[in-house]
Amino acid sequence: MIIYADGGSRGNPGIAGSGTVVYAADGRTALRDIVYVVGKRATNNVAEYHGMLRGLEAARDLGARSVEVHMDSKLVVEQMSGRWKIKHPDMQKLAMEARRLMDNFESVTFTWVPRGRNEVADALSNQAMDAAAKGHEPGIVGGTSVPESAPSSEAPDEHRGADDCEIVATTQSTSGTPAHWTGATTPPTRFVLLRHGQTEMSAAKQYSGLSDPVLTDIGAGQAAAAAQMLASRGGIDAIVTSPLTRCVQTARAAAEVLGLEVEIIDGLIEQDFGEWEGRTFDEAHAMSPHLHEEWLSNPTITPPGGESLQQLHNRVRAVRRDLEQRYRCRTVLVVSHVTPIKSFIRQALDAGPHVVSRMFLDLASLSVVEFFGEEARVGSTLRVFNDTAHLR
Structure with missing residues (x-):
């Protein structure tokens, strides 16, 4: 389907509304048009985002598999295409x-x-602003073929229940995802695993388990780039982290731009290296060669x-199972250390301990x-491993 969307505000910020038209693939047959009141004090850019959102919601409800979004907002097109950073909290x-919403489709393009x-x-967005000026509350106030109950634009509840997983599964596309070969009928619980940024100990290649160094300036920059x-990309529903400072700093950098709270989980702490703590690989090996080798x-x-x-x-497996139960069908950002992250990956691969020494993070x-x-x-899949493209 093809979406044309626009939005505007009178005052910027001021009374704001958006207009959206959803066409069939031929680009001529209009399937739905939407007049949406954004509010009495919103910016032009926020209104444009709402126009795009209403179009994606309508295309989802109409059963679209791929979507083309056309807008005259350079900002929204470039930000949603991933070429421009999104700095404003409201637009984030x-x-x-x-x-x-894009997860419901095989492909989405912005033009x-x-x-x-x-x-x-544009004409529909002006109708929406007229309605806002007359006192209409935010929501769909006009258009054709509008469902009796329009999808809510509110963020989902913090903990989605099992029944909601089943509802999502009825609309979520499975082509191009592991579901078409795993046999899954509900969305997966996804863990995005982020290793902390650089510390002085990691720069010195020392075993850094329960020690609590802070991020270096380079490490803080790495955390900001990851955030x-x-x-x-969006789609993060919750953030959890190891209690150690280097992870908490990295997690908070993400939380600041994602608008989420950070939960500290003790079970995500790094391995306790005992007497080898603070030693390099060679130093630990020299201390006890046979034991270190074994x-x-x-x-x-x-x-x-x-x-x-x-x-x-x-202990990490227990944490993962608890998070999977609490955030079923959701996406959780897990900020931790090398060994706990390797444990998550090992669990996803359903592999033995031998894989741990064959991974580099x-x-x-x-x-x-x-x-x-x-x-x-x-039951599980590894989708991405050791991605560092954001650091280049």
């Missing part, structure tokens, strides 16, 4: 909402058009005074794993 939230080619949507990338290949071996890989895996890297419902033939 609207962009996140749009990303959630800028001159105002003269967007006259119908901006996450904001441009520790690298045996997950049950414990560093002197520390914690074994299997002990860590057991860069500072501030992103990985994504998904866990499906019990009905799925394949």
Whole structure:
């Protein structure tokens, strides 16, 4: 389907409204037009975002599989295409909402058009502003073929229940996602795994388990870059983090741009390296060559005074299961350390401990794993591993 959308405000900020037309693939057959009151004090750009959102909602309800969005707003087109950063908090939230809606389609493209080619949507947005001036509350106030109950633009409840997962599954496209071969009938619970940014200990290549160094300036920049990338993609529903400062700093950088709170979970803390803490690989090996060598290949071996890989895996698995229950069918940003993140990935791969030593995770890297419902033939997948494109 093809969407033409526009929005405007009289005063900027002022009374604002949006207009949207959804066409069939031929670009001529109008399937729905929407007149939407944004509010009495909103900016032109916010109104334009609402026009786009109403179009995506309508296309979803009409069963579209792919969508072309045409707008005369260069800002919205470039931001939603990922080429411009989204700095305004109001638009960040609207962009996140749009990303959630985009998950319902196989593909969504955004194209800028001159105002003269967007006259119908522009006229509808003026109708919406007229309605706002007359005192209409925010919401759909006109158009054709509008459903009796328009989809809400409010953010979803913090914890979606199982029944809501089933509802989402009836509209969510499965083509191009693992669902078409896993046999899943509900959306997965997705974990976006973010390693913390650089510290002085990581720069020195020291074992850094329960030590609590802060981020360096480089590390803070890495955290900010990861946060901006996450904001441009949207779709994060919750943020959890290890209690150690380097992770909390990284998590808060993301929370600031995503508009979310940060939950600290002790079980996401790094492995306790015991007497090897603060040592480099070579220094730890020199301290106890046989034990260090055995520790690298045996997950049950414990560093002197520390914690074994299997002990860590057991506690991280308990955290993952709790989060999966609490945030079923949602997306959770998990900010942690190398070994807990490797444990999440190991669980997604349903693999033995041997895979841990065969993974390398860069500072501030992103990985994504998904866990499906019990009905799925394949219970989990690894979608992204060690992505550092945002740091280049």
